[in-house]
Amino acid sequence: MLRGLEIRDMLIIERLELAFHPGLNVLTGETGAGKSILLDALGFVLGWRGRADLVRQGAQTGEVTAWFDLDEAHPARAVLREAGLPESDELLLRRVNTADGRKTAWVNDRRASGEVLRALSEVLLELHGQHDDRGLLNTRGHRDILDSFGGHAPLLQDTRAGWAGLRAAEKALRAAEEAIDAVRAEEDFLRHAVSELDKLDPQPGEEETLDSQRRMMQASEKIAGDVGRAQAALGYEGAEGALSDALRWLEGVADRAEGQLEEPIAALGRALNELGDAASGVERCLDVLTFNPAELESCEERLFAIRGLARKHGVEPDALADFADSLRARLAQLDDGDADIERLQADWRVAEQEFATAADALSAARRAAAERLDTAVRAELAPLKMERAVFTTQISDDTPGPEGQDAVAFTVATNPGAPAGPLNKIASGGELSRFLLALKVCLTEGQQGITMIFDEIDRGVGGATADAVGRRLAALAEDGQVLVVTHSPQVAALGAHHWRVEKQVEDGMTTSTVVPLLPEERVDEIARMLSGDRITPEARSAAQALLSG
Template sequence: MLRALEIRDILIIDRLELAFQPGLNVLTGETGAGKSILLDSLGFVLGWRGRAELVRQGAEQGEVVAEFDLPEGHAARAVLEQAGLPVEDTLLLRRVNTGDGRKTAWVNDRRCSGDVLRALSDTLVELHGQHDDRGLLDPKGHRDLLDEFGGLAGQRDKVRSAWKARSAARKALREAETKLAEMRAEEEFLRHAVEELDALSPQPGEEAELDTRRRLMQQSERIREDIAKAQAALRDGAEGQAQDALRWLEGAADKAEGRLEEALAALSRAMVELDEAASGVEDCLEALTFNPLELEETEERLFAIRALARKHSVAPDELAGFAEGVREQLARLDQGDADLKALQAAVEEADAAYTEAAGALSDARAKAAGKLDKAVMAELAPLKMDRAVFATQVSPTDPGETGQDAVTFTVATNPGAPAGPLGKIASGGELSRFLLALKVCLTGGQSGLTLIFDEIDRGVGGATADAVGRRLAGLASENQVLVVTHSPQVAARGAHHWRVEKRITKGQTLSTVTALDAGARTDEIARMLSGETITEEARAAAEALMAG
């Protein structure tokens, strides 16, 4: 609810403070007095796009401050949270326009963008009038309005969920088809790679073993000759001489009276060591003995392993794991058709679920449209538009998360005349009454709204204007309604009344707004009835209007 509006140096307003109340708030005054400036100022602080030049002549900057109540659960709280702004029970909006055209805004004393202001305004205020391109005249919002009127939020949620499931199923199918196509493009390469890998069957660690074996065989011819000489020296030389020495010393030991025992023991140990050395040399010679073809075979396999590793950009020891991965890819490729069939079945199931949910929502919208048309037509009769026809057109459109329907409010102002969009067919006065009738029907059961009607009674008078006033008062019973009006019948229904006047002070034209008490209200409504000169008859008529 709008609690207060403070305006400084905007157009022909130098300083103005207004405290609005719940119920029907009426603003009256002569044409050109500045009533529209109040709406321009409110629109400015709410971020609406309007006049480019707002600063009062001679002032450095213009400023507008608006104060709103935010009860628990108000939609503006979510906007504030998303924008990272303070959330409090009172919402204070402030916007400044400098003389050079720069605009700066604050929300609860924190800087914010115009986009945030506009997002907040969508939750705070509804403006209705002949130039209302943000509300009832905007076809983009007609579907939401119809759904709200019909209580179709639950069905819309089902459609939204079905649409998300449908989109997810289709995405999964597209991704699987793309991946399978990519694998099929490489299928020949993958199968050839598996054949090569299976034929070679490389094992972890094998490349290092082959490399060691190859180097040993390459060096064996050169070292074998030296090892063979060492073997001959051990067997035929050192070992034989050691045995002769041992035999000769053993024959002399009895006569040496123990002097050779240590020598004999050392020589015996040396014989054992020589024998072990000779055995080791023989083993080495045996190991260095190989088939000449073995080197060729070892090199061939070693080079094949290394070439295959380079081809697939992996380490030689990783070829076995790489081969397993390729086999898994081929298995998935072979399984691909079956997987695609399952995904296609899921898409068909999701399509059917969406079609069913969207179809049910379309049927519900058609029924709600019929109820809305009937309700609006009932409201048009007291507004002297009983010959006009209002119709909610529900037509097919591309499927989406909100269903498969386009909704447009259409009117035909006379029997037999072609129907068309609400904002293009109705004239000024007719449009105002259409908007009022539609809003009365759409607002049923809602409360806590702030609604602004800009000269919605233009072009009507008498009983029709009285009907307009009664309906505005009805809307205001559960909401806050601000009305800019020239109609005494509408003004008489107000719970709170302000008069807008234009005065010349020190050579400057300024607009002022005065809150009217009961007596002043009578005079103002009498002026609206009779003109410049207020007669007792006009006062009596004004009192009668206010009493009725």
Template sequence: MLRTLDIRDMLIIDRLSLTFQPGLNVLTGETGAGKSILLDSLGFVLGWRGRAELVRAGADKGEVIAVFDLPPGHAARAVLEDAGIEAEDELILRRVNFSDGRKTAWVNDRRVSGEVLRGLSDTLVELHGQHDDRGLLNPRGHRQMLDAFAGLDLSACRRAWAALGAARRALAAAEAALAAVRAEEDFLRHAVAELDKLDPQPGEEATLDTRRRDMQGAERIRDDIARAHRALSAEGAENLMVDALRWLEAASDRAGGRLEAPLSSLSRALIELGEAQDGVAACLADLDFDPRELEAIEERLFAIRALARKHSVLPDELGSFAGDLRARLAALDGGTRQIGKLHVAVTEAEAAWQAEAAALSAARRAAAGRLDAAMAAELAPLKMERAVFRTELSEAEPGPEGTDAVAFTVATNPGAPSGPLNRIASGGELSRFLLALKVCLTGDDPGLTLIFDEIDRGVGGATADAVGRRLKALAEGGQVLVVTHSPQVAALGGHHWRVEKRVAAGMTTSTVTPLAAPERVEEIARMLAGDTITEAARQAARALLD
């Protein structure tokens, strides 16, 4: 329950302190006196999004403090717990709006965000404004209203719809990927076959290039080495040295020992010559190659390099590139099986969502009957006992909240055709339909303060009295605040405030005054008679109050 509301420097309010009571609280006053400013200020401290400029002209900041009673078990306690704020029996909301646009809020002296305020607001206050019938006239909001009346939890259906969407997206992505792979299937199979046939190995290109260079170099030096080999062989130096050794040995006996040293050196030279011959022969053997081998090496080397250029990769990367192509082919070959699995997943997800949607539809049909009965009970005391309210369900585009479209239709007189509210109901009837619907949707929540802003517009006389009595009954055991221009409604209030606009020293301010019994007579008489209050108007006001 809202206990007090303190407002400082907000719009045309200088200083204002209000103490509200349980039951039906009514606020009256001339049009433009500032009643809407009170609601704007209350909405500001509750975190509602409203006017951007609220600070009174000339002030540095505006401030609103609202104090609520918080009984045990109140839903606001859970919001406080989630925000890490200890709940007490008294809840103090304070919010400051600086002239530069900055806003700061506190809950029980703990600084909080506007999101926390709005979370608390949902559990503390429900406002039904003078333009709420726009929402009532919009069929897009009717399903939400019915769901609220039924207390439906849509999370399971939303999760099932999200899962279905994910399954469908996965299937579509897999099908697109498969289609893309299929579009290049011929290329993949040809490229893989070509790579498999060549089977290039890492480092092979460098090895082949080195071998090719060696063979090409051998062709240039082999002739010189061969000539040297011939010069050292029996056809050249070796033959001459052997002849010299034979001739010297024959003359050695007659030389008196003078040829011993030359003979020894020549023998060693022949040994060294033999080693040189072996080395040169070995070199020739190494340089000896089959020209066909060089041709084969060049052919493979050129094939590897050509394939690397074709696929824009390095020669040493051909092997891994071939592996990538094989993986894409494997994806193509296994794509059909994967698509089949994804089709099954979509079917299962669709069945799960349809089950949730069907459960919601059944719950909505049952709730529609209960709402129609509840509306019939509410319309009777509002002088609309002959009106027929119907909640009609039809099939809508499938979505996260099921497959139902909901529309509220009415027939205001017996035998008259039913139709949409905006084509059937008059302005006064709309207000009463709205009041009845809000009563049905709100239910019995003693912890919720209900605020009605000119809900009685367009009605008068006995009908206005009926609206006032329904508001009074609704306020029993709870708290209802009503902004009204109807004397019949004002007379039924348990507590009455008059909102006035005053001009002093060139400054306009709005004040709110609690009214005692005599003052209530004057205010209701003013509402009945206008600027000139007659004794007859006072008598009528007393009659209404009685």
């Protein structure tokens, strides 16, 4: 519930503080006195998008503060928790606008974004009028309104999930078909390339091994002679024989050398072992260097074939095996493609059925909600002197999407037998006001803690009809809080609390203020609304009659 509003240096308001109450609060005043400024200021502190030039001329900043009472179950508390803002029984909103357009907001003395303000406004206030900006006159918003009235959030969630699943299945199927088409376009190349790679069967590291063998064989003729001579020098006719003789001679006299030859004999034994290892290594080298010229030719042919295939496919020689695997995988994709397509088509059919089931359930719920809404609106139209009018929620087929498969439009016929049409094209100004009032009453039924503001909702009606509108607003305010900006004396007389908006000019500066009216002052204000600037005794008497009910 809105408890207060403080405005500083906004438009033509220098400073103003208002305290609102439960029940029906009415604001009256002459045209141009500044009633719309109050709504502009309230919309500003709630983050609504509106006019930019709000700061009063000559001021550096403009500021609006609004405070609300919140009960324990008020939905605004959930918004505060989600935004990480402190909760209390009182919600304090403050927003400052500088002359150059910069805006800063606080919620319970914590900095907050305009997005948070707007989220709070959704659960704090409902603004209604002939130029309603919440979608009643815009058919694009009628489906959302009907879903809100019907409580279709779970069904909408299922439908959106079904649509997302269907779109994902379609995307997967389309991607698989495109991939198979691409593979099929190069099938001949793939099969030839795989056959060529399979025939060669290159292995990782093979290119380096072949290159080393080739270089060894090419160098063998140059080094084989020296290696052979080294083998002879190390053999029995050379170093091995000499060392063996030396060892034999020393061992023959060692027992008479008093231990002096033990170390030399051991060293010679080690030398003979090392010499044997060296000779074995040289022998193995000679075995390698001894090759058939055909081996060199074969080595070179395979080496050049591997390198040529690598250049052909633009990969490193060691990557040929992995490249071959990738080509085989693409061929397998083609060979297995029909089975994959069938599986994905089956997935798509399942997703299509799931979406259709969810969308059909939502459509059925919408049709049922439309009947309830039509019945509720008809019940509201009767006390508003429109018992012969017909309100119909039309549901037709629409292109399927995440919100289902229905188009929704609110239509009216002001007289039986007359053609139905959109609200803003069929209804006159006064009729439109009453249709909007009836519809808004139905849509907000059951909402707790919301302050409803009606901006000249009674425009275009008078007499008994205006009285009917006022009584419906008063009844609506019995369980909550309603603020009405009105030019109708019948509506103003039914208010529990009454303010008059006044405009003053002092020293060439225009300002607007709001004055709470005492009972006797209300008589004069309603008399003014009845008769104009000159209040006659008859007008005052009529005003007293209205106030007495």
